[in-house]
Amino acid sequence: MMGSESKELTFTERIDMLRATKMRHTEEKWRELGCFDMDDLPIMLPPPESRKVVRVVSGSGLLIVDAMFKEFTPKTNHPSGGIFGARDCGENFRTLIDLHPPYIDPMSSLAGGYMAHFSAYRQPAWNPDFDFSPLHEDHEKYKLHHGIGAVQHFCQDEAIGLTLGWGGILANIHHYRTVNLDEEAQELYDGLEHMVLGIQNWIARHAAAAAEMAKHEEHPQLRQNLTELASMNDHLVNHPPRTFREACQWMLYYQLAGKMYNMGGSLGRVDQFLFPFYQEDKKRGILTDEEAIFHLACHFIMDTSYTQLGGPDASGKDTTNALSFLVLEAAHRLKVPVNVGVSVGKDVDPKLLRRGVEILFEDRTGIPKFLGVDRTSEGFARNGLPIELGRQRAYSGCHWCAIPGREYTVNDCVKVNMAAVFEVAMKDMMSDRSIKPSVDALWRCFEKHLRRSVETIAKSLDFHMDHMYRVFPELHLDLLCYGPIEKGRDASHGGVEFYNLCVDAAGLATVADSFAAVEQRVEREKRMTWDELMHFLDTNWEGEAGERTRRMMKAVPRYGSGGSRADTFGVNVAQTFTKIVKEKPTPHGFNMIPGIFSWAANIAMGKDVDSTPNGRLSKSPISHGPNPDPGFRKDAAPTALAIAVASVQPGYGNTAPMQIELDPGLSKSDEDIEKVVALIRTHFEMGGTQINMNILNKKAILEAQKDPTLHPDLVVRVTGFSAYFASLSPEMRQIVVDRIIAEE
Numbered sequence: 001m002m003g004s005e006s007k008e009l010t011f012t013e014r015i016d017m018l019r020a021t022k023m024r025h026t027e028e029k030w031r032e033l034g035c036f037d038m039d040d041l042p043i044m045l046p047p048p049e050s051r052k053v054v055r056v057v058s059g060s061g062l063l064i065v066d067a068m069f070k071e072f073t074p075k076t077n078h079p080s081g082g083i084f085g086a087r088d089c090g091e092n093f094r095t096l097i098d099l100h101p102p103y104i105d106p107m108s109s110l111a112g113g114y115m116a117h118f119s120a121y122r123q124p125a126w127n128p129d130f131d132f133s134p135l136h137e138d139h140e141k142y143k144l145h146h147g148i149g150a151v152q153h154f155c156q157d158e159a160i161g162l163t164l165g166w167g168g169i170l171a172n173i174h175h176y177r178t179v180n181l182d183e184e185a186q187e188l189y190d191g192l193e194h195m196v197l198g199i200q201n202w203i204a205r206h207a208a209a210a211a212e213m214a215k216h217e218e219h220p221q222l223r224q225n226l227t228e229l230a231s232m233n234d235h236l237v238n239h240p241p242r243t244f245r246e247a248c249q250w251m252l253y254y255q256l257a258g259k260m261y262n263m264g265g266s267l268g269r270v271d272q273f274l275f276p277f278y279q280e281d282k283k284r285g286i287l288t289d290e291e292a293i294f295h296l297a298c299h300f301i302m303d304t305s306y307t308q309l310g311g312p313d314a315s316g317k318d319t320t321n322a323l324s325f326l327v328l329e330a331a332h333r334l335k336v337p338v339n340v341g342v343s344v345g346k347d348v349d350p351k352l353l354r355r356g357v358e359i360l361f362e363d364r365t366g367i368p369k370f371l372g373v374d375r376t377s378e379g380f381a382r383n384g385l386p387i388e389l390g391r392q393r394a395y396s397g398c399h400w401c402a403i404p405g406r407e408y409t410v411n412d413c414v415k416v417n418m419a420a421v422f423e424v425a426m427k428d429m430m431s432d433r434s435i436k437p438s439v440d441a442l443w444r445c446f447e448k449h450l451r452r453s454v455e456t457i458a459k460s461l462d463f464h465m466d467h468m469y470r471v472f473p474e475l476h477l478d479l480l481c482y483g484p485i486e487k488g489r490d491a492s493h494g495g496v497e498f499y500n501l502c503v504d505a506a507g508l509a510t511v512a513d514s515f516a517a518v519e520q521r522v523e524r525e526k527r528m529t530w531d532e533l534m535h536f537l538d539t540n541w542e543g544e545a546g547e548r549t550r551r552m553m554k555a556v557p558r559y560g561s562g563g564s565r566a567d568t569f570g571v572n573v574a575q576t577f578t579k580i581v582k583e584k585p586t587p588h589g590f591n592m593i594p595g596i597f598s599w600a601a602n603i604a605m606g607k608d609v610d611s612t613p614n615g616r617l618s619k620s621p622i623s624h625g626p627n628p629d630p631g632f633r634k635d636a637a638p639t640a641l642a643i644a645v646a647s648v649q650p651g652y653g654n655t656a657p658m659q660i661e662l663d664p665g666l667s668k669s670d671e672d673i674e675k676v677v678a679l680i681r682t683h684f685e686m687g688g689t690q691i692n693m694n695i696l697n698k699k700a701i702l703e704a705q706k707d708p709t710l711h712p713d714l715v716v717r718v719t720g721f722s723a724y725f726a727s728l729s730p731e732m733r734q735i736v737v738d739r740i741i742a743e744e
Contacts, residue, residue, distance in 0.1 A: 006219050011294040014107045015333055018301050021105060022336060023713060026724060033065045035729040037600040039265060039398075039721040040337035042256075042302045043067070044103065046115045056120045066120040069099050074121045084127045086473045086490065090191030093118050093261055093475070094198035100260075102202075102209035104229065106222040110249045110298040111206040111229050114260045122472065125149055130467040138456040142449070143420035143608040145601065146460035147501075150413035151472060152264040154491070155396035156480035157405030159273045161254055162247055165240030166203070170196045172485050185488025188473065192485065195475050199257050200237050207233035244277040244287050248295045254480070255303040261476040265339070266396035267305035268404045271324040278323050289326055296330035300338045304722075308395035310352045311343035311373040314388040320349040328352075331367055332359045337715055337722040338367055341395040344684055345374040357676050360695055361668045366717025370691040371395050372655075372684035379689070380653030383500065383591055390653060398720025399597045399625075399655045399690055400502065405481045407498040408491050411654070412597065412720075414461070416453050417605045418573065419507035419612060419622040422514060425449045426613075430534055437530040439519045446511075451580050454503065458586040461501050465590065469493035500591050502654055505577045506598035506605055509623030509632075512559040512573055513614035516566035520556045527552065537611045540618040554615030560628025560644040567644065574626070574648035574656075582652065595654030596626040600719055603731050621735060624719065626656035630738045638662065638679055646686035657690035658683060659719060661739045666695055692717045698740055701725065705737050 025044045029036075032045055032053055045051055045067050052068045072095065077088045096118055103113030119125070126149045139146050161169065173196065177189040207230050214226035232246055241247040251267075251274075258264030281287030309327055310320035320343070331338040342356035356368045373391075380390030393401035400411035425445035435441050469490035477491055478484035484495035521527045528536075528549065541550040557564035574596060581594040598605065606621035614629075616622075623629050626645045633640055638660060645658040666672045680691055694717050704711040708726035716725050716736055725733060 008221055009107075011290055012333070015294070015297050017107045018105065018298065019334065019336060021107075022301055026727070027712060030727060033067065035732075036723070036727050037603065037718070037729050037732045038723070039339070040304050040723045040727065041259065041263070042113070042304065043117070043259065044113050044115050054120060056123055066117055068116055068120050069096070072096055072099050072116070072121065078127065078129075080124055080128055082124050082127060083122050084471050086188045086191030086469070086475060087194075089472060090194030090475055092121065094194040096121070097198040097202050097257070097260065100202060102206040104206060104210050104213060104226070106213065106217060106219075106226055108298040108301075109225065109229075109245060109295050110252050110302070111210060111233055112249075112252050112256050113302060114256045116260065117263055118261050119151075119263060125472070127467070127471045130463075130471065132460070132463050135456060135460055135463070138452065139460070141424060142453040142456065143417045143605065144453060144457060144460070145413070145415035145417070146457060147410050147414040148460050148464045149468070149471065150410045150464065151262040152258070152266065152474065152477060153397060153400070153411045153413050154407060154409045154477065155266040155268050155394055155402040155404045156477050157273075157482070158251055158254070158268060158270075158480060160405060160480045160482075162241055162250060162273060162277075165236065165238060165250070166196055166200050167238035168240065169479055169485075170200075176485050176488060180488030182488065184469075188469075188478070188484070188488055188490055191473060191475050192478060195257070195261075195479065199253060202257075203233050203253055204237045207231075207237065241277065244274065244281045244292060245295050247274055247277040248299050252299050252303055255305050258476045259303070262472070262474075264476060265305045266402070267303075267307040268394040268396055269311070269319070270307040271309050271321060271327055272319055275321055275323050289322075292323070292326050293330045293333065296327055297334050300330055300334055301336060304337050304339055306339040306341070306396050306398075308341050308371060309343060309368070310348050311371065312345065312347065312377065312391040314392050316347065316391060318345075318348050320352050324352055325355060328355055328359060328368065332363060335363055335365055335713075335715065337365075337724065339721060340368040341371045341690075342368045343371045343373045344680060345372070348373065353677055353680065354673070357673050357680070358668070360676070360693060361666065361673060364695050364697055365715035366692065366694045366722050367715070369693065369717065369720075370680050372689045372691075375649070375684060375687055375689050376401060376653055376655060379649075379651045382652050383593060385498075389498070393653070398599055399595065399657045401653075403498060406483075406496055407500060408496050409500055409502050410461070410464070411502040412504065412599060414457055414501070414503050415598065415601060415605070416450070416457065416503065416505050416577070417507055417608060417622070418450065418505050418577070419510040419605070419609045421449045421453050422446055422507075422511045422612065423609055426534075426537075430530065439515065439523050442518065443515070447576055450577060454577075454580045457503055458592065461590060461592070462586045462588040465492060465499075465588065500593050500653075501586070502595055503581050503592050504595045504597045504654075505574070506596070506602060506625070507609075507622040508570060508573060508596055508626050508648060509559045509629045510612055510614060510616060512566045512570035513556070513629065514612045515569040515573075516558070516564065517553040517556040517613045517615070519565060521553055533613060537613065540611050541615075550615045553613055556614075558614075558628060558632045560632035560640055562633070562640050562643065567647070570644065571647050574650065578650040578652070581650075593652045593654045594650040596648060596650060596656035597720070598622070598625050600721075600732060603729075603735070621731070624659060624735070627659050639682075642679060642683040642688065643686065646683055646688045649687045649689055651687070655689035657692055657720060658688055659692045659739070661694045661696055663695075692719060696740055701737060701740055705733050708733075
């Protein structure tokens, strides 16, 4: 590699080299697998001779182009070819992880990497013996993302693993196997044991590989690093971590195993569970802040999982500490997609928000995002639960939180496409000759079908909860939750303490603007009849008259413009959805919590919906989350956007995040930074819950839209996640571009 006389490498130089390696891996994925409208995954492709590229459907119904090992032949246990149940999922996962070659970059202080997702081999994803065909009609009618088969999307407690280590976890499995003797428990323990043994073997092979690499490494600094990696990993096979570096290494293995198993991405409050290691190492004089930043950077470059910085403890006391700022600094130095959320609240250290905004200005990567911890914890308490629990929830995904290790949520997996519900309501009203078409009649039809769609979701969630543990249990997350091992029950089947199931609405602005356009142009101004409107919708606004009418409908004051009828409809739609979700639990008694979020699925959901009265074209994307559509007012005032999104919050602890693109001409002056700080605080004081913010390089974005290869390392916050702009599909890139143009 390098001669023995090579100079000492600085941490900055090593980070630069690690980033360059990541870009090579990323560009190879783009060439082989194409676009990804999702989180930047740290997966590396298997060697060409072992590689097979496939298109698969994940457990949550997402179509994914993925890589597989040619050598791995799953051991199926069902005539469909599927792999179902804890024992067989665990055994097959162990076989897959055994196939993974060790990955060690001598520049990194941590070992580990992965090359395949277990979900790619699990086809079909759902066991056909568990038939939910009675729900199919309404699933299709309302284009529901129903949640049956959804995986992960809740949060483990890393402190369990950092305390016990893999040997301690395995000992617990062995102990409780002798306590819970029923068949369900024994199968779960078999699966969990396979997972732990597979991970332990994986770590041991990394230790051996690092030792072997050290023998041949000529650069003394890197040779020493490899020797330390070998010793550290040998210890971690069975024992808990002793140092900050070892804790980062343990955490990375756990996170990568989750990515492999079911693409899990939760991490939680990293500045809390790593802080004792940081404090102790600092006290002993064996860790500098620069070393801590480097170890964190080595973790984040291989795992972009979601983490919260700062925020209250159960009593309401702020937990921000020195490590909170070091985590921010690691993300700042990396300048790659990292999903870090900064807590903002009346008692949270204001310096954390200030530093987060400074980094946002400096890097222009959409990192970090901002979390309104007061509103979310207060809202969670409205579910009849103590506010202390709400304060303990940790940011763990695109727009969601969960109590680490104690709460099962299926956050972000369940979506009610309100634009599709509106379309059904409109056609229902127009086809029923006993109904005289009117906005009031349309609203009644919309509310009726919205209620039916939520009731269908509730039944679907019950079906999921009844059967998921026998289809694809949460083995990886079970390991670091309170209850699954002790009870012998999967987290999806009674293993954890709390069950609060997320139900998100999507398409808010599409529906609000459609109601407002119909009310003004058809009912008040009588520019056309209801039948004429239906003709334009059915023909996708074809012809000169159709396009003229489409523009007229689109010109009605829109949701977000301030004081408009569309704003009133936006609030009414959000409140009605919230009321319906909270009217009652699922038939089996599970609490449902409403949110408003579309994730990146607003493109796919739009393809399920024909033309809508707000001037939207058939099959085009529906509106994003709770945001107004781009161009909602000519000045695109950030304050107007903040007011609109704050006004539609469901208010029960799940979020409706504001997505905002700010003027790329903003400087890094104290004045501009303080303006953004004030905007963030004001939105949360008005009731907002999360903010995804970009300060974008407009010129670079527009150039990259024409030719992504011009800016391969350009990072943007797409929605709840950040990603390389070049990795997005042309449709998703266009949505980001439209948001920028609209902010001019």
